[in-house]
Amino acid sequence: MPSAPEEVPLTGGNVSAGVVRVGDTVRRPAGPQTPAVHALLRHLHAVGYHAAPRPLGIDERGREVLTFAPGTILWPDRMALLDPADRLAGAARLIRDYHDAVADFTPPPDARWRPVMPADGADLIAHHDLAPWNLVVDEAAGSWILIDWDGAGPGTRLWDLAYAARGFVQLTANPAYRHPDPLAAARLRTFVDAYGLDEADRRALVPLLGRRTRAMHDFLRDRAAEGVEPWTTHWNTGHGDAWLGDAEYIERRVELWTAALLD
Structure with missing residues (x-):
């Protein structure tokens, strides 16, 4: 049997417990807000706003699945990028x-x-x-992605x-x-x-x-x-x-x- 994909804990931000990377996805605990947040993210991509993760549903453990945003978070070490x-x-x-x-x-x-x-x-x-600790910048790809949408409302x-x-x-x-x-x-x-x-x-x-x-x-x-x-x-x-x-x-x-x- 193939081995289970490696889960890499992701740190940073204020509420990151249980958030892991699995391949090109992020898995995080789902909650009552998850269906609405996923509807919001689907809408953003549908209208051409791609500076947000794409929702990929719920995994077998009941966690929400989102696309992983490669790059580094600005806060605190890369704030000079905004100078x-x-x-x-x-x-x-x-x-x-x-x-x-x-x-x-x-x-x-x-x-x-x-x-x-x-x-x-x-x-x-x-x-x-909306803060530097929720902005992932990939300089090589020229992409800026806003993350941590669980508090949207x-x-x-x-x-x-x-x-x-x-x-x-x-x-x-x-x-x-x-x-x-x-x-x-x-x-x-x-x-x-x-x-x-x-x-x-x-x-x-x-x-x-x-x-x-x-x-x-x-x-x-x-x-x-x-x-x-x-x-x-x-x-x-x-x-x-x-x-x-x-x-x-x-x-x-x-x-x-x-x-x-x-x-």
Whole structure:
């Protein structure tokens, strides 16, 4: 009998337990959200958006099966790939293309979603974790693939974009990743210009940058108080402090962001 394919554990991200690579596929625990997420991914590929894994069903062990995205995750060691303005703009366009591709998606009538926290509205199915730790880049093939769609669910463009800006632009108090204020403002302008926000949405985005970041701190605090994993571990290892520090950094610079986006 042929031997069973080798299963290679995949690490990284915040919730990777039980995620393995088998050949050119990824196997991960399925959940109530899996049928809706697979419907979303099938829709994206059907309309020509290929910067996401393709769903391949459920395996004999009840795990969801997705195509494997070759390459490396940007966070934390390859963030320099986003230093050139055209690369940062490319990340923003990838997100805009997703939002445009999902705009006409009709979820299954029995869809169940598992977003981490409620959004500020529901004008589309948002990814909810658009960040460098969920972007796989294959330099040789020239492919950029967004992964970890399990948290997708109702949300808004700006809710998704505010979260993405914090990570991709590096709006952070962490000195290891923080840019000088003028450069951070210029990077935010590059990101938002590439996404293509109009003036009204730019004005709405600025206060949301801090609010969306602070919401992650509050979420971790509340889940840790309830003893819910993996969020309790994240809180106990300082993730909450990091999100709070970033929120305060962003909120202190509201005038800078406003001037960068509107002047």
